[in-house]
Amino acid sequence: MNKDRIHEFEKIINYAFNNIKLLENSLTHSSYSNEDKAYNKINNERLEFLGDAVLSISVSRFIYDQFPDYPEGELTKLRARVVCEDTLSLVAEKLNLGQYLLLGKGEEASGGRERKSILADALEAVIAAIYLDGGYKEAEKFVLVHLTEYIKTAVKGKIVTDYKSYLQEYYQSRSQNCKIRYIVEKEEGPDHEKVFHVNVMINKSVVGKGVGKNKKIAEQNAARDALIKEGHLDE
Structure with a gap:
């Protein structure tokens, strides 16, 4: 990926990577690595797996601290309303993440840059990349900067994503x-x-x-x- 593009995205997410390769991997969709032999199956799927866990613990800890009177069942429901494809894809759209993804030709042609599932998965991968590069506190900070407003809205029972x-x-x-x-x-x-x-x-x-x-x-x-x-x- 072009270094200028990488630095553009770093400015958007307000985090400078020590290991740029982690960021590049987080923005590489499997459709791209399948078409480009240079990437040899390197894509963001493993990072997505890790990012999902980091995202979940970050939101879980925040709502655990913020709502001490909520029983376990209510905390679970609240987290589910926040950590979902609709919310994550909206955050990704605000970051213009889709424009920085490496996509295969077929995925590009079919509108992959705006597909909710791809955007949500890529956001989780970026969270994992920050976690591996800068540690849990940096990843948690990123999560809370971008999701706190949705947590507050979710407390009222409905998150507006559109x-x-x-x-x-x-x-x-x-x-x-x-x-x-x-x-x-x-x-x-x-x-x-x-x-x-x-x-x-x-x-x-x-x-x-x-x-x-x-x-x-x-x-x-x-x-x-x-x-x-x-x-x-x-x-």
């Missing part, structure tokens, strides 16, 4: 005549580090603003902002 759909449902339940639009207000930065500013509008009023590394993420953040302002989501 803010646009939730916003659509909310406004349609109030009025069938409302029209929701997402408008790119501006784009900043060079092509490889674009930042999009998006407004979400209900009819002619701006109800939320969002920023992201691509339009999809910026739109989700704008919808989230609108839901927070409406009092339907905690910050």
